[in-house]
Amino acid sequence: MPASGGMTDVVDRLEKAGTLDPVVGAVRRIVQSALSSQRAKDVLHGVWLGHPLHPSLTHLPIGAWGAAGVLDAMPGTGNAAATMIASGCVGYVPTIAAGWADWSELHEQQQRVGLVHATAGALAFTCYVASLAARAKGATLRGKAWSYAGLALVGVTGYLGGHLAFRQAAGMNHAEAVPHLFPAGWHELARLDDLPDGELSRREIDGIDLLVVRRGRHVDVLANNCSHLSAPLSEGDFLAKDGQGCVECPWHGSVFRLADGAVVHGPATAPMPRFESRVVDGSVEVMLPGAG
Numbered sequence: 081m082p083a084s085g086g087m088t089d090v091v092d093r094l095e096k097a098g099t100l101d102p103v104v105g106a107v108r109r110i111v112q113s114a115l116s117s118q119r120a121k122d123v124l125h126g127v128w129l130g131h132p133l134h135p136s137l138t139h140l141p142i143g144a145w146g147a148a149g150v151l152d153a154m155p156g157t158g159n160a161a162a163t164m165i166a167s168g169c170v171g172y173v174p175t176i177a178a179g180w181a182d183w184s185e186l187h188e189q190q191q192r193v194g195l196v197h198a199t200a201g202a203l204a205f206t207c208y209v210a211s212l213a214a215r216a217k218g219a220t221l222r223g224k225a226w227s228y229a230g231l232a233l234v235g236v237t238g239y240l241g242g243h244l245a246f247r248q249a250a251g252m253n254h255a256e257a258v259p260h261l262f263p264a265g266w267h268e269l270a271r272l273d274d275l276p277d278g279e280l281s282r283r284e285i286d287g288i289d290l291l292v293v294r295r296g297r298h299v300d301v302l303a304n305n306c307s308h309l310s311a312p313l314s315e316g317d318f319l320a321k322d323g324q325g326c327v328e329c330p331w332h333g334s335v336f337r338l339a340d341g342a343v344v345h346g347p348a349t350a351p352m353p354r355f356e357s358r359v360v361d362g363s364v365e366v367m368l369p370g371a372g
């Protein structure tokens with residue numbers, strides 16, 4: 081069945097809602113100034129995990145709040161439901177911190193959808209806090225009404241999160257296809273003398289964009305489109321980190337190590353595909369490791 085009409089059309093219009101941009105810009109400035117520590121940002125993005133942290137953390141509040149919804153439908157489970165709601169509220173705090181960190185480094189269309197996604201999540205959290213307050217005063221029915229309102233908002237948040245991840249490709253590895261598309265074996269890249277020494281340059285083999293960094297007779301080659309959101313790395317900057325040559329992405333500042341494509345700093349969490357290189361009779365040849 082084609083996915084058109086209804087919710088999909090509403091969210092497609094939300095992507096284009098430029099009227100949200102002043103709010104998006106103000107919130108982005110607040111988030112970016114709050115997240116001034118590169119170390120904290122890397123932790124929240126999930127650089128240490130190898131993929132975004134936020135989707136994993138969402139299991140905590142969604143699971144706990146969903147369980148509370150089931151318990152509230154059963155007799156004599158008020159305390160257990162309240163415990164689940166409180167657990168969800170605690171789990172929400174790191175979840176939203178990781179979400180804002182990722183959101184601050186997205187395209188504007190993604191940020192418009194992400195802003196509504198986060199707002200629905202914050203409203204859900206507020207409903208659950210109100211539910212706990214009502215239960216503490218003995219107003220059980222009111223407490224259940226607040227928690228079911230929260231659960232409905234969790235559904236909206238989840239739908240928009242799915243749209244962000246699977247339709248707008250936020251958080252995806254944008255370099256994943258490269259190893260599947262690059263032809264096997266060694267391929268001539270360029271004459272060594274034609275490559276600028278000590279600078280980033282771009283070459284192409286069979287339609288695959290490559291980042292090339294020559295230093296003397298040593299040539300590092302990575303896929304050129306950033307794993308975060310596909311920026312051309314050849315338009316970024318060469319820099320040294322801990323004595324290792326790295327490239328910094330021109331769009332959101334992810335840093336990748338040239339020696340192995342590893343992520344040094346996010347927001348990217350997936351490494352860049354790296355190619356082996358050799359010089360044969362003055363020509364540089366490249367091959368995907370293990371694809372000979």
Ligand code: FES
Binds near residue numbers: 306347
């Ligand atoms: S495209 Fe965002 S860090 Fe490279």
